[in-house]
Amino acid sequence: MHKNILITGGLGFIGSNFINYLSTKTKANIINIDKITHNFFIINSYNLNKLKNYFFYNFDISNKKKLKDLFRYHNIDLVFNFAAESHVDNSILNPEKFCNTNILGTLNLLQTSYLFWKKNKMLDNGLFFQISTDEVFGSIPHNSKKKFLETDKFFPNSPYSASKASAELLIRSFNKTFGLKTIITNSSNNFGPGQLPEKLIPKAIYNLISGKKIPIYGKGLNMRDWIYVKDNAMSIFEIYKKGSHGNSYNIGGNNCISNNSLIKRLILAFNKKFKTNINFNDATEYVEDRLGHDIKYDVNLKKINKLGIKINTRNFDRNLLSTIDWYLENINEIKKFM
Ligand SMILES: NC(=O)c1ccc[n+]([C@@H]2O[C@H](COP(=O)([O-])OP(=O)(O)OC[C@H]3O[C@@H](n4cnc5c(N)ncnc54)[C@H](O)[C@@H]3O)[C@@H](O)[C@H]2O)c1
Structure with a gap:
């Protein structure tokens, strides 16, 4: 089992719900780094600050020095990357910001993880888990019954989904080239407590x-398919436990x-x-x-169903x-x- 778990973007909507769930499942240290891109996210910190074995740092995932020091200080052996610019409308107004965090920030995390685990002979155990979206697969015609499969080609249509697809390609390359253990989840639209009211x-x-x-x-x-954020948190954890490295998994609520x-x-x-x-x-x-x-977005859930994950x-x-x-x-x- 992993002992020092880094969550990025853990004050955000899904990240904070995931930390709450994770804290009920493990006694490992949970280390959260978040840039706090909106003051609203401070509300999500109130509950998290009460958790045992929880550490919070306020910085950007693109900060190479701070990230390297943090890996060393906490001996990080597992990364869940939730940090992202996440609102499609904002990506239309400012695509560059999305590429900086979602692509270059992810690249920085990948490189830091790989180099740290290699140097400390932890590559066998280290795992990089990326939280991605069904939007990377593009759009389904209105009357079509098609649901996205994990093996579908990427057809992102917004700067947001293009930046998330790019991050996935980088993750794949680190898995194939360097043997980094990786898992990716492509979830549908989440709803629940703690989401910034721009969605x-x-x-x-x-x-x-x-x-x-x-x-x-x-x-x-x-x-859109809608999944309750707590069901997504549970699914991410189950995929972490039972999923295969180098794979990606759709997550959804069966509710389009x-x-x-x-x-x-x-x-x-x-x-x-x-x-x-x-x-x-x-x-x-x-x-x-x-x-x-x-x-339209809709996801085929057969792959996670095979892991025993079923959403009611x-x-x-x-x-x-x-x-x-x-x-x-x-x-x-x-x-x-x-
Ligand atoms: N919300 C959804 O419906 C949905 C669906 C599928 C996938 N996702 C993915 O899930 C992840 C979390 O989404 P969310 O809805 O919780 O988003 P969110 O915007 O609520 O949270 C993102 C968090 O990341 C932090 N952050 C942003 N840039 C950062 C940076 N450069 N360095 C450090 N922290 C940074 C923000 O401060 C925020 O706390 C994202 O990667 C998103 O692409 C979201």
């Missing part, structure tokens, strides 16, 4: 709470729906909770579509409710940082 679900909840309209791109017909359906389900959950009668047409507004907006789709509405609860509990903090 659809938290923005919709935030606007519902604040009495503002929910903006929906185009006609709301784009389709249009943005219109998603917001309807969310409003329904909200109405049920508060005994309100908010109506979809009154609460939403269609806004100009995102440039190059992918129509029937929990979707209950998980939406838990997500609403989290935003309500933290609304004053969130307002401070938005």
